[in-house]
Amino acid sequence: MSIEHREHVGEVTTTPERFENPGISPHRPRLSDEDPRAAKRAERQTILIFTLSILATVGGIVGYFAFPIQAPSLGNVRMSTLTLGLGLGIGMLGIGVAAVHWAKSLMSDVERVEERHVQRSDDATRAAAVEILSTGAAESNIARRPLLKGALGTALALAPLSFLVPLIGNLGADWNVSKFRHTAWAPVNGKLRRLATDPSDRPIKPSDVTIGSVVHVMPQGLPDEPGYLEEKAKAVVLLIRLDPRDLNEPEDRKDWSYEGIVAYSKICTHVGCPVALYERQTHHLLCPCHQSTFDVANQAKVVFGPAKRALPQLPIALDEEGYLVAQSDFLEPVGPSFWERER
Amino acid sequence: MSAETSFSKAPPAAAVAAADFLDTRLGVAKAVKGLARKLFPDHWSFLLGEIALYSFIVILISGTFLTMFFVPSVAEVRYPMDALPVTMRGQQMSEAFASTLNMSFHVRGGLLMRQIHHWAALVFIGAIVVHMMRVFFTGAFRKPRELNYVIGFSMLIMGLLAGLTGYSLPDDVLSGNGLRITDGVVKSIPIIGSYLSYMVFGGEFPGTDTIPRMYTLHILLIPGLILAMVGAHLFLVFWHKHTQYPGPGRTHKNVVGYPLFPVYTAKAGGFFFIVFGVLALMGATMSINSVWNYGPFDPSLVSAGAQPDWYMLFLEGSLRLMPGAAEVVIGGYTLSLNVLIPAVVVPGVLFTLLGAYPFVEAFATKDTGEHHVLDRPRNVPTRTAIGVAILSAFFVLLGGGANDLLATQFQLSINAITLVFRVLFFVLPFVAFIVTKRICLGLQRKDREVSLHGHETGRVVRFASGEYIEVHQPLDEYERWIRVGHDVYRPLEIEPAEDLNGVRRPGHGKDKIRARVSQFFYQDRVEPVTPAELAAASAHGEHDALPALPADRPSEELDARVH
Numbered sequence: 001m002s003i004e005h006r007e008h009v010g011e012v013t014t015t016p017e018r019f020e021n022p023g024i025s026p027h028r029p030r031l032s033d034e035d036p037r038a039a040k041r042a043e044r045q046t047i048l049i050f051t052l053s054i055l056a057t058v059g060g061i062v063g064y065f066a067f068p069i070q071a072p073s074l075g076n077v078r079m080s081t082l083t084l085g086l087g088l089g090i091g092m093l094g095i096g097v098a099a100v101h102w103a104k105s106l107m108s109d110v111e112r113v114e115e116r117h118v119q120r121s122d123d124a125t126r127a128a129a130v131e132i133l134s135t136g137a138a139e140s141n142i143a144r145r146p147l148l149k150g151a152l153g154t155a156l157a158l159a160p161l162s163f164l165v166p167l168i169g170n171l172g173a174d175w176n177v178s179k180f181r182h183t184a185w186a187p188v189n190g191k192l193r194r195l196a197t198d199p200s201d202r203p204i205k206p207s208d209v210t211i212g213s214v215v216h217v218m219p220q221g222l223p224d225e226p227g228y229l230e231e232k233a234k235a236v237v238l239l240i241r242l243d244p245r246d247l248n249e250p251e252d253r254k255d256w257s258y259e260g261i262v263a264y265s266k267i268c269t270h271v272g273c274p275v276a277l278y279e280r281q282t283h284h285l286l287c288p289c290h291q292s293t294f295d296v297a298n299q300a301k302v303v304f305g306p307a308k309r310a311l312p313q314l315p316i317a318l319d320e321e322g323y324l325v326a327q328s329d330f331l332e333p334v335g336p337s338f339w340e341r342e343r
Numbered sequence: 344m345s346a347e348t349s350f351s352k353a354p355p356a357a358a359v360a361a362a363d364f365l366d367t368r369l370g371v372a373k374a375v376k377g378l379a380r381k382l383f384p385d386h387w388s389f390l391l392g393e394i395a396l397y398s399f400i401v402i403l404i405s406g407t408f409l410t411m412f413f414v415p416s417v418a419e420v421r422y423p424m425d426a427l428p429v430t431m432r433g434q435q436m437s438e439a440f441a442s443t444l445n446m447s448f449h450v451r452g453g454l455l456m457r458q459i460h461h462w463a464a465l466v467f468i469g470a471i472v473v474h475m476m477r478v479f480f481t482g483a484f485r486k487p488r489e490l491n492y493v494i495g496f497s498m499l500i501m502g503l504l505a506g507l508t509g510y511s512l513p514d515d516v517l518s519g520n521g522l523r524i525t526d527g528v529v530k531s532i533p534i535i536g537s538y539l540s541y542m543v544f545g546g547e548f549p550g551t552d553t554i555p556r557m558y559t560l561h562i563l564l565i566p567g568l569i570l571a572m573v574g575a576h577l578f579l580v581f582w583h584k585h586t587q588y589p590g591p592g593r594t595h596k597n598v599v600g601y602p603l604f605p606v607y608t609a610k611a612g613g614f615f616f617i618v619f620g621v622l623a624l625m626g627a628t629m630s631i632n633s634v635w636n637y638g639p640f641d642p643s644l645v646s647a648g649a650q651p652d653w654y655m656l657f658l659e660g661s662l663r664l665m666p667g668a669a670e671v672v673i674g675g676y677t678l679s680l681n682v683l684i685p686a687v688v689v690p691g692v693l694f695t696l697l698g699a700y701p702f703v704e705a706f707a708t709k710d711t712g713e714h715h716v717l718d719r720p721r722n723v724p725t726r727t728a729i730g731v732a733i734l735s736a737f738f739v740l741l742g743g744g745a746n747d748l749l750a751t752q753f754q755l756s757i758n759a760i761t762l763v764f765r766v767l768f769f770v771l772p773f774v775a776f777i778v779t780k781r782i783c784l785g786l787q788r789k790d791r792e793v794s795l796h797g798h799e800t801g802r803v804v805r806f807a808s809g810e811y812i813e814v815h816q817p818l819d820e821y822e823r824w825i826r827v828g829h830d831v832y833r834p835l836e837i838e839p840a841e842d843l844n845g846v847r848r849p850g851h852g853k854d855k856i857r858a859r860v861s862q863f864f865y866q867d868r869v870e871p872v873t874p875a876e877l878a879a880a881s882a883h884g885e886h887d888a889l890p891a892l893p894a895d896r897p898s899e900e901l902d903a904r905v906h
Contacts, residue, residue: 015873015874015875015878016874017873017874017875018827018873018874019820019823019824019827019828019872019873019874021591021592021593021594021824021828022591022592022820022821022824023591023592024591024592024599025590025591025592025821064451064452067451068451069448069449069450069451073427074427074428074448077427077447077448077454080451080452080455081452081454081455081458081627082627082628084451084452084455084627085455085458085459085623085624085626085627085628086624086627086628088455088619088620088623088627089620089621089622089623089624089626089627090620090624091620092616092617092619092620092623093616093617093619093620093621093623093624094616094620095613095616095620096613096614096615096616096617096618096619096620097613097617098613099609099610099612099613099616100609100610100613100614100617102609102613103605103606103609103610103613104610107605107606107609108601108606109601109606111592111599111600111601112382112599112600112601112602113382113592113597113598113599114381114382114584114597114598114599115596115597116584116595116596116597116598116713116715118713119487119583119713168542171541171542171545172538172541172542172545172546173541173545173546173550173552174546175538175541177537177538177540177541179546179547180537180547198643216643218643227547229549229641229642230546230547230548230549230550232641232642232643233523233547233548233549233642233643234547236642236643266643267642270527270662270667270681270682271523271524271526271527271528271531271662271682272523272524272526272527272548273520273523273524273645274520274642274643274644274645276644276645276647277647288645288646288647288648288649288747289520289524289645289649289659290659290662290663291663291746291747291757291761292667302667304758304761305663305667305761306662306663306664306665306666306667306681306682306685307667307681308667308668308669308670308679308681309670335527336526336527336530336531336679336682337530337531337670337677337679337682338530338531338536338537338540338677338679339530339532339533339534339535339536339537339676339677339678340537340676340677341677342672342675342676342677343675343676
């Protein structure tokens, strides 16, 4: 209900109900329309800007040859990038600015008017279109043979399966999502896995870990095993030593730590970023991605942020040679939650 | 010298021959006749879409350069000991990362192209968003352009996907953590999440398939789709003819502007070079995504204070603001609402609202006419207020995404910032809605006042009776038209539920909803001045007889005469 239509409905008065569109306002000539000297000046400016562009492009090409990139010279990388970039940038910018200046100062700026045509086809065209379609449909006999229609539809709907089934079937490799539950900390052939530094892969003694320090560790020998990055993405652990008096351990986890040394998964239980920031005073671990904060003194429970679950704890002990080992794999899946996690 | 008179010279023979060659094979004369003098209205805000288009072209050009040197593989290599940069020598890394370093340091212009590509991508999405805001606030999405709005909206989604896949390719620490977050979000999807994660990564994160797959999506599928949509989008712009801002002589039935050839060929063509030039200068002088500072991807590393590219920041903020308590276990199955809501539901709602908006408004107005004259945002207060409300929520999410930087830069508690943003996310949109609507209505009243009484001139005049007035300069009809020419919708009045015979009317329920929506949109309104009101306002007697601007004598003299 456009208001335009109401114009003619009103009572008989001398003033119309709405203002009339006054039509295009009169054209105001530019300086360059009236003064040939201004037009000439605009022309010269345009030519000058084009010339700048030409010079810049030439300069950029000179720069390409002037600064060959050979190791080890960071200076040449910088100069090469800069000269080529300035050449390209000013070269392009010059063309653009000159063209727009030309258009704005020397091309006609008299506004013109063109009629629009409504999108809707007129009734005769519509009728003709309907006629054509119904004739075609009648000639194809599709309306009278519903089974044919059904067969066509079914065949069309099924045909893409030959493409989609193998595609989707193969995308997920073996689809064995139970791998989320296991990490490389599980004992291999009954042998407990040692904690080792990253990247030097050295086993760790309790004396290497001073109070307040934090190191991230992996199962020893992991770099040489297949699927290294996938395993590391699950197995990476933070080893932290607290004053044993600060450590608040529940009964069932009393033997999971060693003289104040605790090991927690480094993979955030929110969406899986490495929980990298440790605040020594408060024993808080902070994930730099979304600021989930975990309290290491209290079983790494969440104290702030978007994570819900505590970081899983890795039970550790000493082996016969005095190195730190994992007693077993994690007792729960590490990393972000997933649908079947609790099953 | 006008353009018309300069065409009197005969064109050169070579041009005639070339034109004849093309016309006898393709009939190009018909296309030139139909298109070359097509008119386009002029306004700076129409350049926003052009920026998006041109930065997309720059992305294609610079991206083609990069594909020549990039190796989409995560096969492990050791970076050569004689290569730059020194810090990366001898490090284990993927071929993707190594080739990114190599093209930055050992391919002349490679670093430049990488930086242009990245900057152009940021500008591309930025321009799309700002262009979409222009379209939204001026009502350019109204009939007959709803479908083109949907195409444009789909391009925004595609642009985000292009950004996400491209950002992940260099396989550095930052992009790897981006993928890690993607993995966490995918896993939060109920029932199929774990399997979707396997599908995305070809097994467990990070896997070896992601980068080659993302590469194909990034350089073939997504740009192909965007290109097709760009074609459809531009075709429809031509087909519908461009919208125009309200002004004298502009109606829904005409288009007022300058011809495609030569004015827009020069202006729009020139603007391509300007956009390219600016992006090239950015690439030359502003370093971006210096991946050698982050190092190759390692699932145990992350850098503090890392930010995603700006267009992903709202998702990051959304994830940061959500409290963890939302995760629940139902019947033994884990429902990670603490991830699902911020990463899937919030953007889902935001995008659905935006994508569906033209149809909601059409439902409320029941308007079936074509609209080619744009709205001034103040004249559609409810729409403008809805737009600002959505934007305010978006900005709160952006702030949430930067909460760590806000904390370190302004020495604030990150917990306090997060809590404040949690509240603001729900409160600010309502405040923004009310305030914006009031501002719009106020501006409309100001328009009415100016239409009725003219501009203030600052000239104060004393009458013989001792009365002081300020002289107002009445508007000329062209200036007035901008303020009085628009149509105002009123809330729809629906037919009664039962007809005269007491029979229930079908469709009454839908009409009731429609009436309520319409009420929400158009109950508060300021109507434009009518000629009758102007006539009444002008009937103040001698005040209006005063000349607004003394043409040739100083005002004191005029004042003396009035006395």
